[in-house]
Amino acid sequence: MEIGQEAPDFEAESSKGNVKLSSYRGKKVILYFYPKSFTPGCTREMERFSEIYDQIKENNAEVIGVSVDSISTQKKFAEKYGNKFPVVSDKEKRICEVYGVLNEKGTSAQRITFIIDEKGKIIEILKKLKKAEEHADKALEIIKTKR
Incomplete structure (x- = not known):
């Protein structure tokens, strides 16, 4: 995927019921992929997204996390860390x-x-940041500045 491309739509089961990417049109979406639930980096990353979630919502944006873990694992992960x-x-x-x-x-x-x-267009791609939780802070910075 590259900046400027349309983000491929998907529908999948999540910790909060079914999610369809295209249903978020009209809002920015921070779609983040992570390796494995309950690992230190992925936990810090999710916690940081949760900490700044209200600021993300204030900027007309939504967050969706994705990993290859099972739905039962995803629900436990989300529940454990609120x-x-x-x-x-x-x-x-x-x-x-x-x-x-x-x-x-x-x-x-x-x-x-x-x-x-x-x-529904990709406006930025973040990878190879030093710390997992930096993804949340950088994403917030981007949605605030790219109007």
């Missing part, structure tokens, strides 16, 4: 494949964040 946004189970790896985020072995997602505008 998550405020949906985390999607991509057990079949269809979403990860379409977005090109699977790791070299094809076993899990890489830590990559897509910022999608109100019309």
Whole structure:
């Protein structure tokens, strides 16, 4: 995927029921992929997105997390850390494949964040940041500045 491309639509089960990306048109979407629930980096990343979630909402945006974990794992992960946004189970790896985020072995997602505008176009891609939780802060900065 590249900046300027339309974000591929998907529908999947999440910790908060079914999620369909195109249903968020009219809002920006922070779509972040992470390797594995309950690992230190992924936990810090989700917690940081939750901490700044109200600011994200104030900027007409939504957050969706995606990993290849099962839906039961995603629900437990979200519940344990009081998550405020949906985390999607991509057990079949269809979403990860379409977005090109699977790791070299094809076993899990890489830590990559897509910022999608109100019309469904990718306006920024974040990867290889030093700390997992930086994805949340950088994403917030982007949605605040790109109008």
